[in-house]
Amino acid sequence: MKTTVEIADPLFKQAKALAAREGLSFRDLVEEGLQAAVEARTKAVSKPFRLRDGSFKKGHGLQPGLKWADLTSMAYEGEGGSLRP
Numbered sequence: 554m555k556t557t558v559e560i561a562d563p564l565f566k567q568a569k570a571l572a573a574r575e576g577l578s579f580r581d582l583v584e585e586g587l588q589a590a591v592e593a594r595t596k597a598v599s600k601p602f603r604l605r606d607g608s609f610k611k612g613h614g615l616q617p618g619l620k621w622a623d624l625t626s627m628a629y630e631g632e633g634g635s636l637r638p
Contacts, residue, residue: 568582568583
């Protein structure tokens, strides 16, 4: 695809000279740089979601043999009562 882009003169001269030194066309250098910029920004945006560790510590979470009613009672201990009748 063809497009027109305005580039500051000093940057254009630097890029043209770099492309010549590396044996690339100006178009190839621009395409390479644009591809790198797009990849860098895409990786930053699509960082995988990580759920923080919300587990209970000190043995007060779910344990083998612990019933739901026991857990709810433990949760409300010292809060003015329990859920049990």
